[in-house]
């Protein structure tokens with residue numbers, strides 16, 4: 213990839229860490245497993261975190277975690293009243309960011325670097341008339357086979373759908389983010405050199421009423437779209453979406469699968485129109501990438517979490533660029 217191999221780490225960068233990369237299907241979810249994964253994430257990002265001159269904002273997904281919170285409260289509902297989904301998102305945002313913040317700071321301290329990591333609990337406004345409320349697409353929580361999925365769906369009143377060829381999962385509405393609250397605080401902290409974790413789980417979904425009064429609404433916003441919105445609003449021209457696959461592909465999961473190294477905006481739009489990117493998994497990343505470039509962004513890198521640094525150097529990952 214000669215066109216990308218000379219890449220330099222940009223001075224301002226937003227990195228999104230996938231929910232399935234931070235809480236993979238392969239773990240049952242014990243505290244030790246969660247800490248271990250946070251440490252692996254911190255180790256993967258450490259070379260970037262050490263670059264004190266790079267403004268670094270980190271967002272993260274929450275799909276597997278918020279789904280487990282929902283499941284936990286269903287199982288405990290005979291003793292403890294369930295919380296609405298916006299509060300569950302806030303719980304997941306705090307819990308995941310705590311682990312990431314501590315792991316990244318610990319990794320920095322091991323290298324005698326005093327840089328701070330701060331987490332901002334982030335509300336994100338959505339439109340209550342967003343058609344997404346009538347058509348849930350965001351996968352949360354564990355995978356089930358079809359039979360179990362039907363049982364769980366009926367028992368808990370959940371809508372269940374098939375997630376790529378990976379199994380069946382609970383789906384919830386995922387409206388488009390329209391405004392990131394306190395974005396000026398995210399920017400100010402980041403400009404002073406603090407690594408900021410914000411917009412976790414796509415942000416806590418809220419609607420804005422008269423006089424700027426806000427109320428939570430039940431949804432899970434896609435963190436890739438929140439990442440795009442955040443970076444475009446702050447005029448940051450590179451975003452990196454880290455997930456569980458090394459590159460995006462056409463004909464994904466078939467014998468004809470072809471991984472993409474470098475793709476322009478119009479090529480990507482053509483692939484999207486051909487149906488290569490399913491809703492609820494790769495679809496939102498592609499939508500976010502297209503919106504990001506259309507709104508002035510210069511590069512979207514989609515890569516595997518443990519290849520973040522190599523991808524940023526242009527050695528791997530899929531690089532999406534303007535035409």
Ligand code: ADP
Nearest residue numbers: 230231232455456457460461464488492493494
């Ligand atoms: P994250 O939790 O990182 O947001 P998702 O699970 O939502 O990740 O979406 C990424 C997943 O989408 C990949 O791990 C892969 O299983 C799946 N996927 C679906 N279509 C594609 C495709 N065309 N190319 C690559 N991965 C795809």
Ligand code: MG
Nearest residue numbers: 231273492493
């Ligand atoms: Mg996702």
